[in-house]
Amino acid sequence: MEGAGRRALPPYAPRGAELEACLACSGPCVEVCAEETGVLRRDDAGRPYLAFEEAGCTFCRACLEACPEGVLREGVERRPLARFWIDASACLAHQGSVCVACVQACPEGAVKLQGMWKPEILTDRCTGCGLCVAPCPVEAVRWSG
Structure with missing residues (x-):
């Protein structure tokens, strides 16, 4: 939800x-x-x-x-504790701005840049820890429990 x-x-x-x-x-x-x-x-x-x-x-x-x-x-x-994804329409990086907050916050390397500006959460590596959520300045990291 x-x-x-x-x-x-x-x-x-x-x-x-x-x-x-x-x-x-x-x-x-x-x-x-x-x-x-x-x-x-x-x-x-x-x-x-x-x-x-x-x-x-x-x-x-x-x-x-x-x-x-x-x-x-x-x-x-x-694990995972929850399922996470990035809302491309809200993500600064997907809009062309320099932002790697979610990438830097992930201790598992589960958030990868696809191309130059498109972070994506790799579900097979994501533990669902949620450490990528709070650092996002525009609340683009979404989740469901």
Whole structure:
């Protein structure tokens, strides 16, 4: 889903998890994430989600180690966390301006320039960490969770 209400599950949470156990939890996963990148947030009900607009996930495992409820589990590392693409109509580089913010932000080398000015996200290399989202000055990096 794309838009203001979109959510992506934290790493180490099973696909499709409802995160009901998180509702009664104090959120230590979010607290430890704040020390790393701050990408993990809680919605109004208390469920954790990834706020890619602010930061990306480094897969540091701090949230996994802090989870007292067993919601985040060893062996459930989910990559990609979300699907990412570049909206060419919004992208400065696709419009001919010099911008490589998303390319420089990607630790996996999954954002490549096609030709001189056309960044593209290589889905086979993308981990879905979201580190390319916040650096984009025009919000051209789009995603769905």
